[in-house]
Amino acid sequence: MSRYQSVIEPFALAHVRVVAGDESGTVRNNMTVLVNAAGRIEQVAPSTETSIPEEYHYLDGTGKTVMPGLINAHTHLFAQGKPLNPKLATPQGQRLVARFVHSALGKPYMASTVAQNAKTLLESGVTTIRTLGDVGYEVVDLRERIAAGETAGPRILASGPLMAIPEGHGAPLIALTSSTPEEARACALRNIEHGANAIKIAATGGVTDAQKIGEAGSPQMSVEQMRAICEVAHENGIIVGAHAQSAEGVRRALEAGVDTIEHGSVLDDELIALFRHNPNSLRGYSALVPTLSAGLPLTMIDQKVTGITDIQLENSKTVVEGMVTGARQAHEAGLMVGVGTDTGMTFVPQYATWRELVLLTRFAGFTPAQAVHAATQVNAQVLGVDDVTGSLEVGKAADLLVLNTNPLQDLHALEHPALVVAAGRPVFRPSVERFQQIDQMLDRVYE
Numbered sequence: 001m002s003r004y005q006s007v008i009e010p011f012a013l014a015h016v017r018v019v020a021g022d023e024s025g026t027v028r029n030n031m032t033v034l035v036n037a038a039g040r041i042e043q044v045a046p047s048t049e050t051s052i053p054e055e056y057h058y059l060d061g062t063g064k065t066v067m068p069g070l071i072n073a074h075t076h077l078f079a080q081g082k083p084l085n086p087k088l089a090t091p092q093g094q095r096l097v098a099r100f101v102h103s104a105l106g107k108p109y110m111a112s113t114v115a116q117n118a119k120t121l122l123e124s125g126v127t128t129i130r131t132l133g134d135v136g137y138e139v140v141d142l143r144e145r146i147a148a149g150e151t152a153g154p155r156i157l158a159s160g161p162l163m164a165i166p167e168g169h170g171a172p173l174i175a176l177t178s179s180t181p182e183e184a185r186a187c188a189l190r191n192i193e194h195g196a197n198a199i200k201i202a203a204t205g206g207v208t209d210a211q212k213i214g215e216a217g218s219p220q221m222s223v224e225q226m227r228a229i230c231e232v233a234h235e236n237g238i239i240v241g242a243h244a245q246s247a248e249g250v251r252r253a254l255e256a257g258v259d260t261i262e263h264g265s266v267l268d269d270e271l272i273a274l275f276r277h278n279p280n281s282l283r284g285y286s287a288l289v290p291t292l293s294a295g296l297p298l299t300m301i302d303q304k305v306t307g308i309t310d311i312q313l314e315n316s317k318t319v320v321e322g323m324v325t326g327a328r329q330a331h332e333a334g335l336m337v338g339v340g341t342d343t344g345m346t347f348v349p350q351y352a353t354w355r356e357l358v359l360l361t362r363f364a365g366f367t368p369a370q371a372v373h374a375a376t377q378v379n380a381q382v383l384g385v386d387d388v389t390g391s392l393e394v395g396k397a398a399d400l401l402v403l404n405t406n407p408l409q410d411l412h413a414l415e416h417p418a419l420v421v422a423a424g425r426p427v428f429r430p431s432v433e434r435f436q437q438i439d440q441m442l443d444r445v446y447e
């Protein structure tokens, strides 16, 4: 079998240990998985009861573990995840970068950057992603090319630019801005007309571009604007994620009807009830996607090393504390908690989705089985793709992650996949370009 194939060749993955990705951590030994020419799972059964059709490639999986491919519900593909230059996070800096990426030179640069980063995600075991804030519609284009089998990559839900207020979080680099519900609606419609199948709102300020202490979580967009965005998205069957880094920001976004709260904050009973039953959301509930990977490094690594400003550090401390507490509370309350890392942000490499699972066990009370469950089946449900992916069920896309050891015993098993299969297309000997300094630093602080 060639390294990347546009035509899917059926294969059997024989004698593997299957980790189902359910909450209780079901493991079945000596199983064989059949993948058909449509790239779908045809059968998952004990090897002794499986007859492999002659025309199927045979992959011996003895000693290996297979689980559903990971899903990362919060990514950005415009950067690799090395530290962002704090100067570029200022409004002036962002305007400069924005001018470049929308220029004749910048567009092809962006197209190849997002393709490369998506490939890195894939080779790290991630077979579905949602982007939440793109420069333009370059990820929409990439999504189509991947779906057509023209290039390797994960299944993508692409947001296009996020929805913000003028000078708000993400503006102007990765945002369309609006000041009224009518304008907000027009912005959301523009994204949808350009093919976006996810919508992102900046409900509050953020850490990276905050210019004063307290700005990170302070509410920005009005409930009415957010409501207008949710309405137009939901009319089109599209879920809305909102960046919200304070309790008040979370409350307003939930009231407006957003389907996922990104990052999050300290919760109270009222907020927990609103997550569980949210009449304005698309499916009647909202989920939390904490991104521990994005916040913790800024507070745990020495400021001299991170190079962040005093303002960024102070804002980080507040929002990270809230985010970690909120994640734990949501998990304890049995809310839907998805897994996202905010790839592309400072210290969040595209290949490090596995770290978020480790962090959820360390800081938010998850068992390894629950973390695997959240990153597969729960994420699929939260993103509304559970009819095609998230578990190893017959008929679903063959999104497989093959590992050398059992991740339920040690989640570090996820760090170096043996084989990744996306929609039936295998990536043999997956490898990514790692940033050794960042990896060592993170290994050290998370030890």
Ligand SMILES: [Zn+2]
Pocket (backbone or CB within 6 Å): 074, 075, 076, 132, 133, 342
């Ligand atoms: Zn983000």
